[in-house]
Structures are given as structure tokens and as C-alpha cells.
Amino acid sequence: MELQEIIEKRQSIRQYEKGGIPKEHLFEIVRAAGLAPSGKNIQNWHFVVIQNEELKEKIGQVILDKNESICLEMDKVDKKRGDAFRKFVRNFTLFFIDAPVLTIVFTIDYFPTGYYEYKLIGGDRHMQDLVIRRNPGMQNLGAAIENFTLKAIDLGYGSCVLTSGNYAAAEIEQLLRKEAVFSKEDYFMASMIALGIPRSGQPSPKKKPLEQILTYVE
Numbered sequence: 001m002e003l004q005e006i007i008e009k010r011q012s013i014r015q016y017e018k019g020g021i022p023k024e025h026l027f028e029i030v031r032a033a034g035l036a037p038s039g040k041n042i043q044n045w046h047f048v049v050i051q052n053e054e055l056k057e058k059i060g061q062v063i064l065d066k067n068e069s070i071c072l073e074m075d076k077v078d079k080k081r082g083d084a085f086r087k088f089v090r091n092f093t094l095f096f097i098d099a100p101v102l103t104i105v106f107t108i109d110y111f112p113t114g115y116y117e118y119k120l121i122g123g124d125r126h127m128q129d130l131v132i133r134r135n136p137g138m139q140n141l142g143a144a145i146e147n148f149t150l151k152a153i154d155l156g157y158g159s160c161v162l163t164s165g166n167y168a169a170a171e172i173e174q175l176l177r178k179e180a181v182f183s184k185e186d187y188f189m190a191s192m193i194a195l196g197i198p199r200s201g202q203p204s205p206k207k208k209p210l211e212q213i214l215t216y217v218e
Helices: 003-009 023-034 053-075 079-092 094-098 115-120 124-133 136-154 166-178
Strands: 046-050 101-107 158-162 188-196
Touching: 003 136, 023 046, 023 136, 046 053, 053 079, 053 094, 053 101, 053 166, 079 094, 094 158, 094 188, 101 136, 115 124, 136 158, 136 188, 166 188
Parallel strands: none
Antiparallel strands: 046 101, 101 188, 158 188
């Protein structure tokens, strides 16, 4: 498949056909992700690829439990918003349980050029701006995840990147440690990716036209 065709075909897929994905294809996808650029070549990513149905169910339950604990507190302030959050998790997060593959994307902190220099001269505000607002570490990760999604399309699959369960990230990390799946020091969960053969007919939202996203200076 040509690159432009792959780019045009990319969309967030939330419904999947039954059936697993060959291990060899999963390795190809992650290898493509690992070829992404990163600041100082830090390669601040690790992909935990899960086809185990029981583990996916457990991850889903962890998110559901954390969602409910938040919603119970929300109910005290605004029951309508609490119920809306309950509905959201079921419609826009837990679909990953039915995907053939769930990938948990882990990362580590990345301190870019300028961080330690500002630290030396007491530039705390600038340090926060570099790491939190501009967050080059997550920019690195975004490049790797994009490679992941595009290679998946090249092999005939579809995916959806999720950060909607990140409020349960600590609990998911704890589960993976408990299950002896992943406990690499200093790494933390950044996102999840659902992956599988896409069902046909799924709508894709329109993208902004070029004139809204481009400033050209000749």
C-alpha cells in the first residue's frame, strides 16, 4: 500500500472483526513504532502487547472500578454529570475489551535541552514550561504511536489510540505488576492502543481544511 493511501485511510477504529493477529505482524508493527524519531535518540517507549482475553477483561474492570469511584464523588456535586461519565467509559473506553489486541504504551520522563540549564540558574517557571506544556517526551511518543497505527493499516488492521482510561493508569500499572507482565523501573503508562481487523462502515469525522492548519511564509 502506498504511503499516501495509508495516511488517508487512517481513522480511529472502535469495532473489530473476531480473530487474533499473528505474532509476526505484531512484532512488525512495534518495530515500525521503534523506528520513530526522538529527542536525543532517547527512544522513551515500551509497548506491552496483550492478546490474553482474561487480562484485557481485568484491565477493563480496573478502569470501570476507578470510574465508579470517581462518579460516586461526582454524584455528590452533580448526579447528571456523574451518570454522563459512567456512560462515557462504556461507550468510548471499554470497547478495547472486544479488540483482538490491546497495547499498553509505557514511557519514561524526558528532560529536553534547556531543562538542566534552567535548573542551574533557578529558572523553575521555564523548566515547567519545557516539560509540562511543550512536553517533548510525549511528542516523541506521538511519533512512535503514529508509526504504530500506520504500519497496522499497511498490514490490513485498524486501531484506536486511547487516553480516556488514563485516570486509572496507576491501577493498571499495579495490575500489570501483580500479573508479572511489566514492571520496568521508571516507566509509566501513557496510553493504550486497541488493534484488530476493522469492521466496515465505521464513520470518520471530517478533518480541518488546509487553510485552517497552515501558515505559509515564502
